[in-house]
Structure formats: structure tokens, C-alpha cells
Amino acid sequence: MCESVWPVIVLLSHLFSSAISLPVSIYTPPPPLPSQIWPPSSSSAPSPSLSVLQPTPPSLSPCLLMISPSSLVVRFGDPVKANCSLSQMDFYLLGWENLQRAPQPTQGNFLVWSEDRVTEWSIKPMCYALSDHGGPCQLHLPVTVYKPPEKVSISFVNHTGPMFEGHQYTLQCTVWDVAPVKNLIVRFFRGETELVQLKSINNTGQKPATETFTLDISPSKDDNGAQYWCEAKLDLGPGGPESPPMAKSENITATLLWTSHCSSRAVVLILLFIQMKIWL
Ligand SMILES: *[C@@H]1O[C@H](CO)[C@@H](O)[C@H](O)[C@H]1NC(C)=O
Numbered sequence: 595m596c597e598s599v600w601p602v603i604v605l606l607s608h609l610f611s612s613a614i615s616l617p618v619s620i621y622t623p624p625p626p627l628p629s630q631i632w633p634p635s636s637s638s639a640p641s642p643s644l645s646v647l648q649p650t651p652p653s654l655s656p657c658l659l660m661i662s663p664s665s666l667v668v669r670f671g672d673p674v675k676a677n678c679s680l681s682q683m684d685f686y687l688l689g690w691e692n693l694q695r696a697p698q699p700t701q702g703n704f705l706v707w708s709e710d711r712v713t714e715w716s717i718k719p720m721c722y723a724l725s726d727h728g729g730p731c732q733l734h735l736p737v738t739v740y741k742p743p744e745k746v747s748i749s750f751v752n753h754t755g756p757m758f759e760g761h762q763y764t765l766q767c768t769v770w771d772v773a774p775v776k777n778l779i780v781r782f783f784r785g786e787t788e789l790v791q792l793k794s795i796n797n798t799g800q801k802p803a804t805e806t807f808t809l810d811i812s813p814s815k816d817d818n819g820a821q822y823w824c825e826a827k828l829d830l831g832p833g834g835p836e837s838p839p840m841a842k843s844e845n846i847t848a849t850l851l852w853t854s855h856c857s858s859r860a861v862v863l864i865l866l867f868i869q870m871k872i873w874l
């Protein structure tokens with residue numbers, strides 16, 4: 595019984611929803627005459643329609659814009675180029691926005707934005723197309739501007755000299771002058787062994803920054819003479835350079851004061867004795 599009711603409900607709700615969407619299509623202005631879309635001469639000034647774009651309304655019209663490539667990864671100072679094109683011909687103005695040196699809008703079906711040198715850290719280019727009846731439509735081009743790390747260094751936080759077995763120490767890896775920090779992956783090593791891989795949690799800035807990563811270690815006696823180092827790599831995704839920009843720190847050598855050697859044990863006992871003398 596119940597099963598036979600469901601198709602009816604589905605059908606009714608479908609009819610109801612299409613009845614709601616009906617007035618929307620009534621209120622959209624009727625398409626203009628073909629002569630209005632493509633004026634015979636280019637004398638008709640498109641500037642009034644440009645002001646429509648200023649509040650950046652959501653694009654409602656079907657819009658067949660395409661940008662090639664669809665995203666860009668570029669090193670600061672390198673050239674950049676992207677081609678915005680449309681496959682639907684009833685648009686009459688195609689342009690780029692949000693750029694310091696945007697090309698002149700065109701009535702053609704593609705427009706290339708290119709620069710010899712990228713000199714901004716935060717670029718959010720947008721390609722738009724305007725038409726009489728469809729309103730504006732737009733497409734963003736995601737751009738990542740990067741800078742390889744200037745230098746990577748490693749040190750112990752608040753500690754110099756030999757270490758004690760079982761105590762906790764903090765290793766600190768500093769990556770200098772890198773952008774964007776959110777794409778940075780830092781790995782700590784002991785000799786050839788990778789210890790941990792870290793990312794910056796909340797630095798979303800696009801300008802170069804110096805970022806510090808830490809790792810707590812508590813050395814055992816086997817760590818005497820161990821070499822610690824860290825490596826910073828920019829993970830820029832598939833659009834990035836073939837070999838990701840990276841830099842390594844120098845080695846820092848761990849020297850343990852308390853080892854299992856008898857001589858060291860003697861030293862320890864002497865130290866303990868001196869300590870007890872002080873207490874007494
Ligand atoms: C831009 O893209 C359009 C459409 O794919 C193509 O016809 C045109 O040749 C391209 N222009 C450049 C300069 O790459």
C-alpha cells in the first residue's frame with residue numbers, strides 16, 4: 595500500500611518545485627534581438643554594462659568561460675601567461691580583472707593575460723564576459739606565487755653542549771624567507787632516518803616569512819654522535835615545478851654526557867658525590 599503512494603508524492607513534489615521555479619523564468623528579461631547582441635559596428639559602448647560587474651553579483655547565467663591553464667604556479671619574478679576564452683559567441687565583451695596590468699577587454703573570443711615578471715605575492719585574477727541578456731559571468735584563476743627557502747638552519751632550543759641521556763631537548767628547524775608558508779613541508783632526520791614530517795598549521799600568508807618548527811627528543815645512549823638535520827620543501831602540487839624547491843640544514847651533532855661506558859659512570863659518581871657534598 596505505502597509503496598504505491600511514494601511515486602505520487604515524488605511526482606507531486608516535483609511538480610510543486612517546478613511550479614516554484616516557474617515565476618523566476620518569467621521575471622528574467624526576454625532575450626534581445628540578435629542585432630542587439632552583435633551590433634554591426636563596434637561603436638556601441640560597452641561601458642554601462644561594466645558598472646554591472648562592480649558589486650560582483652553571483653553568476654547566474656550559463657557561462658562557458660575557460661582559462662588555460664586552469665591554475666598557475668609561478669616563482670616570484672618569473673613570467674606568467676594565461677588564455678581566457680569562451681566557447682559561446684553571444685557575449686560581446688571579454689576581459690581580465692583584479693590585475694595591475696590587465697589587457698584591454700576584447701570583443702574576440704579569447705584574451706591572453708601575460709606578464710614578463712610577477713612582482714606581487716597575492717594575485718587573484720578573474721576573467722569575465724559580458725552580454726546584453728545573460729548578465730556578467732566570471733571565472734577565477736587560482737595563482738600561487740612561490741619563493742624557495744632562502745636558508746634552513748637547525749639548533750637546540752636553549753641548550754648548548756653535551757646532553758644527558760633520557761632528558762628532553764627541543765630541536766628547532768628554522769626556514770628563512772619562504773612563500774607560501776602553507777605549502778611548506780619540513781622533515782627532521784637523525785642520520786638517514788626520517789623522524790617526523792611537519793606542516794605549518796595556521797600560517798596562511800602569501801608573502802615570504804620565516805617559520806620555525808620544533809621536535810622534542812630525549813636521546814638514548816645510542817644517540818651519542820648522532821647527526822640531526824632538517825629539510826624544507828615547498829609542495830606546490832601538480833602545477834608546480836618538476837623538482838619541488840627545497841633546502842637542507844647543516845648537521846647538528848648530539849654529544850651525550852652520560853653514556854654506559856665505565857669511565858663515564860665514574861664521572862657520574864664523582865659528580866653525584868660533589869652534589870651530595872653541596873647538599874650536606
Ligand atoms: C586561446 O584559446 C583559444 C581557444 O582555445 C584559442 O583559439 C587561441 O588560439 C588561444 N590563444 C593563444 C594565444 O593561445
Ligand SMILES: *[C@@H]1O[C@H](CO)[C@@H](O)[C@H](O)[C@H]1NC(C)=O
Pocket residue numbers: 751752764
Ligand atoms: C628559552 O630561554 C628564554 C630565555 O631564557 C625563555 O624566554 C624561553 O621561554 C625559553 N624557551 C623555551 C622553549 O624553553
Ligand SMILES: *[C@@H]1O[C@H](CO)[C@@H](O)[C@H](O)[C@H]1NC(C)=O
Pocket residue numbers: 784785786821823843844845
Ligand atoms: C650530515 O650527516 C649525514 C650522515 O649522518 C651525511 O650523509 C650528510 O652528508 C651530512 N650533511 C652535511 C651537510 O654535512
Ligand SMILES: *[C@@H]1O[C@H](CO)[C@@H](O)[C@H](O)[C@H]1NC(C)=O
Pocket residue numbers: 796797
Ligand atoms: C597559530 O596558532 C598558535 C597556537 O595554536 C598561535 O599561538 C599563533 O598565534 C597562531 N599564528 C597565527 C599566525 O595565527
